[in-house]
Amino acid sequence: MKQVHFSLLSALTLSLTLVGCGSNVKLNDVAVEDRGGSPTAALQAPTPAPAPAPAPAPSVSGRAVAPVEIRSADSAAAGPAGVARVIYFDYDSFSIRPEFQSAVDAHSRFLTSNKVRKIAIEGHTDERGGREYNLALGQKRAEAVRRSMTLLGVAESQIEAVSLGEEKPAQTGSTEESYARNRRAEVNYR
Numbered sequence: 479m480k481q482v483h484f485s486l487l488s489a490l491t492l493s494l495t496l497v498g499c500g501s502n503v504k505l506n507d508v509a510v511e512d513r514g515g516s517p518t519a520a521l522q523a524p525t526p527a528p529a530p531a532p533a534p535a536p537s538v539s540g541r542a543v544a545p546v547e548i549r550s551a552d553s554a555a556a557g558p559a560g561v562a563r564v565i566y567f568d569y570d571s572f573s574i575r576p577e578f579q580s581a582v583d584a585h586s587r588f589l590t591s592n593k594v595r596k597i598a599i600e601g602h603t604d605e606r607g608g609r610e611y612n613l614a615l616g617q618k619r620a621e622a623v624r625r626s627m628t629l630l631g632v633a634e635s636q637i638e639a640v641s642l643g644e645e646k647p648a649q650t651g652s653t654e655e656s657y658a659r660n661r662r663a664e665v666n667y668r
C-alpha cells in the first residue's frame with residue numbers, strides 16, 4: 479500500500495515539475511534584429527520602409543550619456559615607459575635586489591599619480607622545491623614588491639599580489655640561467 483502511494487506521489491510530483499517548467503514561447507518565432515535602426519527595431523517585424531534615424535542619446539539627470547571610449551594602446555595605458563616590469567630575485571630569497579629598486583620606485587610614482595590604475599604582481603619561482611613551497615615563495619616575492627610600493631605611497635586597493643609558483647616559467651631548462659630568469663615578480667597593469 480505504501481509503495482502505491484509513493485509511486486502515485488512520485489508521478490504527481492514529476493508531472494507538476496514538468497508542467498511548471500513548461501513554456502508558452504513558440505519555438506518557430508524568430509526574433510528580428512535590425513542592426514542599423516533604433517533599439518526598438520529589434521522588437522518589431524521588418525517593414526519595407528527605410529530604418530528610422532537613431533534616437534537621441536538618453537539623458538541622465540539632464541545630461542546626455544557619453545559613449546564609452548576604450549583607450550588606445552598609448553603609453554599611459556601600459557604603465558611608465560621604459561621601466562622594467564620584471565623584478566628578479568636571488569635563489570630562495572624574496573628580498574628585492576638593489577638594482578631593481580628604481581623600477582619599483584618608478585611604478586610606485588606612476589600609480590600614485592594615476593589613482594585609478596591597478597596592477598597585479600605575479601610572484602614566480604624556478605622549478606626547484608616542492609609545489610607548496612614554490613607557491614609560498616612566489617607569494618612572498620609578490621608581497622615584497624607590494625609592500626615596497628605601499629611604503630612609497632601606493633594605495634593597497636591598487637595592488638593585487640598573487641603567486642604562480644613554478645607554473646609559468648619565463649624560460650624552460652635546468653640551467654642556472656633558466657633558474658635565474660624564473661625567480662621573478664612581474665608587474666602587470668590592468
